[in-house]
Amino acid sequence: MNSISNLTPTKKTTDDPQAVLEIWGKVPLKGEVKISGAKNSALVLMAGSILCPGKITLNNVPDLVDIKRMGQILTSLGVKLKRSADTLEIDAEDINPTEAPYDVVSQLRASFFVIGPLLTRLGTARVPLPGGCAIGARPVDLHVRGLQSMGANVSIEDGVVHANLVGSADRLQGANIYLDYPSVGATETILMAATLADGITTIGNAAQEPEIVDLANFCNAMGAKVSGAGTNTITIHGVPQLDSVDYNVIPDRIEAGTFLVAGAITKSEITLSSVIPEHLAPVIAKLKEIGCQVLVEEGEGKVFGGNIKAKKLRIIPGELRGTDLETLPYPGFPTDMQAQFTALLSISKGNSVISETVFENRLRHVAELQRMGTNIRVKGHHAIVQGVTSISGAPVMATDLRASAALVLAGLAAEGKTTVRGLHHLDRGYEDLENKLRGLGAKLERVIPGGND
Ligand SMILES: CC(=O)N[C@H]1[C@@H](OP(=O)(O)OP(=O)(O)OC[C@H]2O[C@@H](n3ccc(=O)[nH]c3=O)[C@H](O)[C@@H]2O)O[C@H](CO)[C@@H](O)[C@@H]1O
Ligand SMILES: C=C(OP(=O)(O)O)C(=O)O
Secondary structure, eight states: OOOTTTOOOOOOOSSOTTOEEEEEOSOOOOEEEEOOBOHHHHHHHHHHGGGOSSEEEEESOOOOHHHHHHHHHHHHTTOEEEEETTEEEEEOSSOOOOOOOHHHHTTOGGGGGGHHHHHHHHSEEEEEOOOOBTTBOOOOHHHHHHHHHTTEEEEEETTEEEEEEOTTOOSOBOOEEEOSSOOHHHHHHHHHHHHTSBSEEEEETOOOOHHHHHHHHHHHHTTOEEEOBTBSEEEEEOOSOOOOEEEEOOBOHHHHHHHHHHHHHTTOOEEEEEEOGGGGHHHHHHHHHHTOEEEEEEEEEEEEGGGEEEEEEEEEOOSOBOOOEEBOSTTSBOGGGHHHHHHHHHTSBSEEEEEOOSOTTOOTHHHHHHTTTOEEEEETTEEEEEOOSOOBOOEEEOOSHHHHHHHHHHHHHSBSEEEEEOHHHHHHHOTTHHHHHHHTTOEEEEEOTTOOO
8 A cells, every 4th residue: 555655756747637635634724825826826817917907917817727828828919928927918009800710719618708808899709609617508699689789799700709789889788788697707708898998888797706806896997897796796897998907816814714614524623824804704604503613813914906905814623513504606605615525524513505506517526526425425416425435546537626725624534545647637726736735734745657767
């Protein structure tokens, strides 16, 4: 049997498709970890930078495969990018409405978010439909209908969405739009398109996620007139042009939530720095129900949009007990934390019912968690969990981004060695996860099986 001491990592890599993550569980964690900027905010802010013909500086941008892919899409449109540490300089003065490359768009949902900024600034946009994803069908009908309500002609030809202003119109027209569902992406597409439209746009039943508020703050910092972000009705008064800005991306509430679960699942007290606790309210409430204390402490004081200061969060785990949870649009419990909580509840005393209501196919991690000795049944969009007292390491396959995080968390709590495959999912959305966990004392290593570098 492998042990920590005889593990001989052969080649560490971040992008080799053969690489696996080996985790030795039951090692207590300790210390402090810094949370990176939010993937889902940075991605939409990068798309939103197209709205401005001047230079944009984004700080606190995480170093992720998804961010690199979004950079490739912007570059293909003529945008100039310069990255230094966590700062990204974006110059979208000279852009052309060429088609964003399919092979990148097909790997990244957020790539579709360039459609609103391109259309409203240039009057035309061609963006391939974002690729099918393992978590559900994810159509873009709400984005399309929103742009059509603002006077755009939108058609889908050979898998590419073509959007144009109609006739002699030189701007989109403000409109009253009511979303059938508070879609994050559709709210972002319409919000960005409306910043440069002629007149007033309202978005009813808008998504209220913190990333929407960050986008509105970013647009307002460029001179847009957006109000109501963070509520279910957003109003945008269109302006003719937006200006340069230097802006800090908010901390990643899903990365933060994942580390809180790491503390809970290993029964370890750890501290997270650079977080906005309010963004984690539904996650913290569930952790308390499960038996953990989560304390808010003063942080280093970095300031984000809306003049919010970063704080620290300390988790003090207790006896873990089961609870029910249902994923919902914000401020409900985030679907992006469901897989991690499935891992946590699988070793919490008693029964739990987890209901996934946002995406129709987001329980695929259950089959992998079962390999580790958990007792979970899937019925429709529910996972019915009977907590077990211990789980054991096993070879497992990541099926999507948050599923990969759930398997890493389960590996931290399991007896023996867990080997996680499919790390390209993990690398999409977690900056330096292995080193951050190692800094807290976890024993894990990325290796190529059988390699000999
Ligand atoms: C890059 C990014 O920010 N991704 C996040 C964003 O994804 P994304 O913006 O894709 O998520 P949405 O809120 O749009 O999707 C929610 C639900 O609405 C449906 N829908 C969406 C749009 C549409 O036009 N038609 C439609 O039917 C989707 O299929 C899904 O069932 O919000 C999700 C929900 O919090 C998160 O899990 C993702 O991490
Ligand atoms: C589902 C996610 O991302 P995306 O929308 O980019 O697929 C996620 O971040 O969990």
